[in-house]
Amino acid sequence: MSVTLNTLEDFYMLLSTGFDNNKVVKLLLSKYRGEDKTLNRVAIRPITLQGETVLSFVYEYQTNHITKNHRIDLAITEIKSLLGDDFKSAYLTLRDIEVQLEFSKKGKLKISQHKAKQIQAAPEAHNREKNRFVDIQRPFLTALKVTDKQRKLIPAMSNKWKQINKFIEVFSQALEVSPHDKKTPLNVVDFGSGKGYLTFAIHDYLRHTLKNEAQVTGVELRQALADLCNETASTLDHQGLDFVCGDVKTHAPKQTDVMIALHACDVATDYAIHYGIRANASIIMCSPCCHKQIRPQMQSPELFQPMLQYGVHLGQQAEMVTDSLRALLLEANGYTTKVFEFISLEHTNKNKMILAVKKAKVNAKEQAKTLTQIANIKEYYGIQDHCLETLLNESMTEG
Numbered sequence: 001m002s003v004t005l006n007t008l009e010d011f012y013m014l015l016s017t018g019f020d021n022n023k024v025v026k027l028l029l030s031k032y033r034g035e036d037k038t039l040n041r042v043a044i045r046p047i048t049l050q051g052e053t054v055l056s057f058v059y060e061y062q063t064n065h066i067t068k069n070h071r072i073d074l075a076i077t078e079i080k081s082l083l084g085d086d087f088k089s090a091y092l093t094l095r096d097i098e099v100q101l102e103f104s105k106k107g108k109l110k111i112s113q114h115k116a117k118q119i120q121a122a123p124e125a126h127n128r129e130k131n132r133f134v135d136i137q138r139p140f141l142t143a144l145k146v147t148d149k150q151r152k153l154i155p156a157m158s159n160k161w162k163q164i165n166k167f168i169e170v171f172s173q174a175l176e177v178s179p180h181d182k183k184t185p186l187n188v189v190d191f192g193s194g195k196g197y198l199t200f201a202i203h204d205y206l207r208h209t210l211k212n213e214a215q216v217t218g219v220e221l222r223q224a225l226a227d228l229c230n231e232t233a234s235t236l237d238h239q240g241l242d243f244v245c246g247d248v249k250t251h252a253p254k255q256t257d258v259m260i261a262l263h264a265c266d267v268a269t270d271y272a273i274h275y276g277i278r279a280n281a282s283i284i285m286c287s288p289c290c291h292k293q294i295r296p297q298m299q300s301p302e303l304f305q306p307m308l309q310y311g312v313h314l315g316q317q318a319e320m321v322t323d324s325l326r327a328l329l330l331e332a333n334g335y336t337t338k339v340f341e342f343i344s345l346e347h348t349n350k351n352k353m354i355l356a357v358k359k360a361k362v363n364a365k366e367q368a369k370t371l372t373q374i375a376n377i378k379e380y381y382g383i384q385d386h387c388l389e390t391l392l393n394e395s396m397t398e399g
């Protein structure tokens with residue numbers, strides 16, 4: 001795997017994905033230039049403690065070692081506070097690549113990467129199942145019938161429970177690397193909120209866990225679902241959470257820091273991303289569902305025909321091209337973007353996530369290069385119209 005690594009944000013994004021996908025073997029911070037002359041370096045590794053994955057930080061002093069364990073979300077904050085000011089060098093070993101990061105005496109950042117000499121085994125087998133980001137005791141889970149009155153998981157809801165946890169885990173890591181400060185109240189919009197599982201979960205995580213006075217709005221096409229969710233929110237006294245009946249295609253833009261659209265059908269995902277970009281959202285999280293728009297337009301080269309005679313591959317190809325163009329359009333609009341499996345296939349077949357975090361600085365050259373790549377892919381497949389691109393072009397013309 002080769003990834004684009006130009007900025008410190010890119011490095012933190014790679015690190016957070018690595019933690020997320022259990023790919024980090026170790027991270028070494030060295031070239032200490034801080035005040036404590038006895039500190040040499042810090043070695044960080046994932047370990048399992050009572051069934052939970054945490055990160056063990058070993059502070060290596062001249063005469064002794066001190067170990068501190070941090071939860072994954074807090075570990076990134078700790079690393080950010082160490083790297084740059086105190087430690088001028090970092091060496092990240094992932095299972096497939098190794099990354100060297102150096103700050104020069106003048107503070108200039110240099111990042112290089114190469115393939116791992118050998119693919120490393122998964123770091124210490126740990127049980128991701130138990131690494132929960134959401135407390136099962138939270139009342140909203142009972143109100144939404146994920147847990148029973150004794151706060152025990154209802155077996156039929158175990159996949160939903162896994163999805164909720166993974167969603168919050170991904171969100172918390174995105175927030176860590178986003179330019180958004182965690183204490184300033186966030187405005188969140190969840191398009192196609194349905195029964196509100198994820199909307200309640202993010203609201204609860206922000207307000208209850210992070211103590212962030214967030215305002216969270218679920219936008220749902222079906223009035224009955226919006227009403228039901230509003231009733232539940234008021235019964236639970238969830239301040240700052242509301243649901244409106246609306247269509248992502250026409251929803252009036254308002255101040256938005258986090259845009260979520262999970263399993264919004266076909267081009268609804270494009271409208272949601274377009275909304276997020278226009279609103280200058282710091283975080284865009286979407287899990288696309290059905291990819292109808294591009295498929296009939298695609299003209300694949302003769303060489304591919306033996307593969308594409310199998311209908312399932314046509315669908316997979318359309319999905320890959322559609323989502324790649326979405327991810328690249330996000331990159332071209334100033335976001336660092338990842339595409340990855342959200343939860344494994346055994347839980348649901350809608351398992352892909354596009355996660356985009358706003359960059360602090362944009363690189364005009366990189367943007368131009370990405371736009372050329374988009375044009376080349378479209379030309380190669382004979383694609384005339386990609387919904388997100390059309391929407392972005394229209395809003396540019398409108399000014």
Ligand SMILES: C[S@@+](CC[C@H](N)C(=O)[O-])C[C@H]1O[C@@H](n2cnc3c(N)ncnc32)[C@H](O)[C@@H]1O
Pocket residue numbers: 191192193194195196197198219220221222225246247248249261262263264265268
């Ligand atoms: C598959 S559900 C996903 C619910 C939720 N996001 C989740 O992942 O658990 C999709 C929801 O999007 C709603 N929806 C579909 N098209 C929409 C649109 N254009 N605007 C707003 N909501 C829409 C549907 O009514 C449905 O409740």
